[in-house]
Amino acid sequence: MRNLFNFIAKNYFFFVFIALETLAILLIIQHHHHQRSFFLHSGNAIAGRFYDGVNSVSQYLSLVRVNRDLAAENARLLEKEASAFLLRDDQTLEFTDTTHTQRYRYISAQVINNSVQRRNNFMTLDKGRKHGVEQDMGVITMNGVAGIVKNVSENFSTVISLLHQDMQISVRLKRQEYIGTLVWEGRDYRQATMTFIPSHVELARGDTIVTSGFSRMFPKDVFIGTVSDFEIRRGENFFSAGIDLAMDFNKLGYVYVVTDMMGDEQDLLESLNAP
Amino acid sequence: MRLRSEIIDMDIQGILRYLFLFLLLLLIQVLVFNSMRFGGYANPYVYLLFILLLPIDVSGWTLLFSAFFVGLTIDVFQDSLGMHAAATVFMAFCRPAVIRLISVKSDFEPGTMPGIATQGLTWVTTYVLLMVMLHHIPLFFLEIFRFTEFGQTLSRILLSTVLSSAFIVLGFFFWGKTAK
Numbered sequence: 001m002r003n004l005f006n007f008i009a010k011n012y013f014f015f016v017f018i019a020l021e022t023l024a025i026l027l028i029i030q031h032h033h034h035q036r037s038f039f040l041h042s043g044n045a046i047a048g049r050f051y052d053g054v055n056s057v058s059q060y061l062s063l064v065r066v067n068r069d070l071a072a073e074n075a076r077l078l079e080k081e082a083s084a085f086l087l088r089d090d091q092t093l094e095f096t097d098t099t100h101t102q103r104y105r106y107i108s109a110q111v112i113n114n115s116v117q118r119r120n121n122f123m124t125l126d127k128g129r130k131h132g133v134e135q136d137m138g139v140i141t142m143n144g145v146a147g148i149v150k151n152v153s154e155n156f157s158t159v160i161s162l163l164h165q166d167m168q169i170s171v172r173l174k175r176q177e178y179i180g181t182l183v184w185e186g187r188d189y190r191q192a193t194m195t196f197i198p199s200h201v202e203l204a205r206g207d208t209i210v211t212s213g214f215s216r217m218f219p220k221d222v223f224i225g226t227v228s229d230f231e232i233r234r235g236e237n238f239f240s241a242g243i244d245l246a247m248d249f250n251k252l253g254y255v256y257v258v259t260d261m262m263g264d265e266q267d268l269l270e271s272l273n274a275p
Numbered sequence: 276m277r278l279r280s281e282i283i284d285m286d287i288q289g290i291l292r293y294l295f296l297f298l299l300l301l302l303i304q305v306l307v308f309n310s311m312r313f314g315g316y317a318n319p320y321v322y323l324l325f326i327l328l329l330p331i332d333v334s335g336w337t338l339l340f341s342a343f344f345v346g347l348t349i350d351v352f353q354d355s356l357g358m359h360a361a362a363t364v365f366m367a368f369c370r371p372a373v374i375r376l377i378s379v380k381s382d383f384e385p386g387t388m389p390g391i392a393t394q395g396l397t398w399v400t401t402y403v404l405l406m407v408m409l410h411h412i413p414l415f416f417l418e419i420f421r422f423t424e425f426g427q428t429l430s431r432i433l434l435s436t437v438l439s440s441a442f443i444v445l446g447f448f449f450w451g452k453t454a455k
Binding site: 046 | 340427428
């Protein structure tokens, strides 16, 4: 026994190394599998407030661009206003809101921390549980999908960016109506890849990609980008298309967190399918 | 008054200096380098300078534990829990061997800090390159957690190693100036 203690004491450097390395690996695994309720992430009080402070400075520097984007967004919304449509007299068209029930609500949030240069990227938002943000909610902008909420604290939330190896989003070719999966394969943050497009589909450069609405995190028909090139990769029998993302992940300012008001109902119904 | 602590193996002044260095590097890392994009490919990690600047004869406890906590702090700010801690501890573990490997004379004066003034630019550059590589290789593979995309990961490692090393050697210049 004494020899054992002597041995450990003599080689303590190695044993401390093994102990700390094990602890770190355990943290990584824990982080990977239980992605909630651990305080050591950038949505916690200290890091969150820190990024919030930093951001309030850098916000001023991007005000011009933010204003321009908001103006453009306003213009787009105005086009959809009732006053933008001409009344057509040749038919009677009753249009009351009782035929439409609101399904999605949007919480506007500001990106206070963001990265694009790593293989797996995250962002931090300045809205949290207090504002109605919950885990697994989708995050979008007018130009596409930004990511999925991962951790939520009282005032902040962290988001797994679309630029992450674990992100797979169900998307649709708008013209051909075919569904595929959008992934990011690293490299350029302006380029993603749409896979699992059947090989008989007639693709063309410039084809529009939108969300399919199959995943309940994102509403249907959110514009994502356009096809830049496509090929059938060796050993596969479906198309993989390179997608030019409409959204510039390097310039994210404001985003919308999507709340699906009927998500629970659909979940409940679909869970009845399980035997 | 010079109090010497048995465990930390350093006097109070030294501890305060390293504490200051740690806060400074943390700020620079999080505010400046984590928001640099370098074409969306590389992210230089200059906070390693802290481990590299510890006295050559620092105790193993101090070396490993400070590496762990420095790594963990960076992890919290980057949502990469455990990855930087693991890589930094690995690098710290290799440090004594690296120093033995590249040094001609084997015994240093007690408390010597690695620096350009004492060891020369060639020594410092070799030291930095080797150590940064020993940190980036485990880090980038832990980050993707798989061996597919091997070529892409390798190019990320190389590019980041070159950038990190360049900034860290620059850091050695500045720290050498302030230490005088």
